[in-house]
Amino acid sequence: MKTVSSLLDAHWYERYQRISKLNIRSSIYDVTNRCNLRCKGCFFFSSGEDKAAPEEMHMDAWESFIDREIGRGVNLAILIGGEPTLCLDRVEAFYRRLPTFCATNGLIKVPRDRFPDMMVGISLWGDQADETVLRGKDTFSISSKNYHGDPHAYYLYTITPRQIGHTERIVQKIRDVGLKIHFQLLSNDEGVDGFSWKPGEMKAIQDEMDEMLEKYPDTVISSRYYHEIITTGKMLDRSFGWNECPSVTEPLDTRKPGTKRLIHFIRWASDLKTMHRCCTSETRDCSTCKDGAAHMSWVMVNKRAHMRSRVDIQNWIEVYEMFAKLYQFIPW
Numbered sequence: 157m158k159t160v161s162s163l164l165d166a167h168w169y170e171r172y173q174r175i176s177k178l179n180i181r182s183s184i185y186d187v188t189n190r191c192n193l194r195c196k197g198c199f200f201f202s203s204g205e206d207k208a209a210p211e212e213m214h215m216d217a218w219e220s221f222i223d224r225e226i227g228r229g230v231n232l233a234i235l236i237g238g239e240p241t242l243c244l245d246r247v248e249a250f251y252r253r254l255p256t257f258c259a260t261n262g263l264i265k266v267p268r269d270r271f272p273d274m275m276v277g278i279s280l281w282g283d284q285a286d287e288t289v290l291r292g293k294d295t296f297s298i299s300s301k302n303y304h305g306d307p308h309a310y311y312l313y314t315i316t317p318r319q320i321g322h323t324e325r326i327v328q329k330i331r332d333v334g335l336k337i338h339f340q341l342l343s344n345d346e347g348v349d350g351f352s353w354k355p356g357e358m359k360a361i362q363d364e365m366d367e368m369l370e371k372y373p374d375t376v377i378s379s380r381y382y383h384e385i386i387t388t389g390k391m392l393d394r395s396f397g398w399n400e401c402p403s404v405t406e407p408l409d410t411r412k413p414g415t416k417r418l419i420h421f422i423r424w425a426s427d428l429k430t431m432h433r434c435c436t437s438e439t440r441d442c443s444t445c446k447d448g449a450a451h452m453s454w455v456m457v458n459k460r461a462h463m464r465s466r467v468d469i470q471n472w473i474e475v476y477e478m479f480a481k482l483y484q485f486i487p488w
């Protein structure tokens with residue numbers, strides 16, 4: 157039987173050992189139903205998840221809920237919304253208790269005296285022109301001032317089809333403000349004209365992401381295998397979709413037979429009682445889902461399948477390392 161050590165040389169095995177001890181158990185929390193933007197294509201608002209449950213307003217309820225989550229084994233809280241920075245007391249309740257990642261549009265600066273080392277993922281949808289169409293605002297001009305040079309922040313650059321041939325300008329802009337960048341692909345949940353992917357464009361953007369990673373390895377946090385997986389929706393001989401998705405809320409996961417999945421993963425609504433189906437939109441068609449985190453997790457939970465060759469297990473290690481860097485379990 158092939159073992160990881162038999163497939164790898166000493167350098168790769170050391171990299172494997174560094175991540176194999178991490179045992180990450182994440183869950184996702186809607187901190188609030190409100191946002192200071194209304195992006196066209198926001199999965200949260202477009203699927204009505206903002207109306208799924210009323211926000212819990214009492215801080216003591218948030219605190220005891222988080223303690224219960226830690227008791228459930230969660231060791232990484234991923235805060236989304238709505239816009240979490242509208243409710244910093246709730247964010248702080250997580251941050252004081254466990255490793256916490258906060259997704260934000262970057263318009264409000266997370267005060268670093270209160271959250272010195274909390275990882276912040278700043279959303280960016282395309283370039284200035286795309287952002288103006290999709291988000292009604294050039295958020296980069298504000299977020300880049302708020303987070304210039306921040307060692308615990310990076311841009312989650314959602315690439316739109318209009319970005320093909322233009323991603324380098326964005327990578328350079330982000331490098332020039334001293335931040336890192338991670339790529340995602342727009343799912344266009346609200347069908348905005350001109351923002352749906354056409355045949356052939358996935359291959360073009362895959363090649364472009366590969367090129368950016370090669371040219372800017374100190375800025376781009378990614379891997380070629382991740383680019384392949386999110387653009388093709390294929391991993392080894394399998395296709396991504398409902399039957400394979402690892403990021404389904406565990407108590408709502410009725411799939412038979414079961415699949416490799418994130419252990420104890422739940423996405424909670426902001427009433428702290430309601431659960432959402434998965435890490436993204438309740439109404440999204442799984443066959444067209446481009447969610448980057450779900451694809452990343454898909455690779456991570458399928459280590460054994462990648463033990464068929466040296467290249468496959470190295471690809472697995474690179475994706476795991478990417479995830480661990482993005483959530484601050486290992487340094488950049």
Ligand code: SF4
Pocket residue numbers: 191192193194195197198199200201237238239260261279
């Ligand atoms: S900033 Fe985020 S939560 Fe707010 S509308 Fe845009 S995508 Fe949705």
Ligand code: SF4
Pocket residue numbers: 397398401402403404433434435436437440441442443445446447450
């Ligand atoms: S929409 Fe995406 S993340 Fe949600 S269950 Fe379907 S494939 Fe998974």
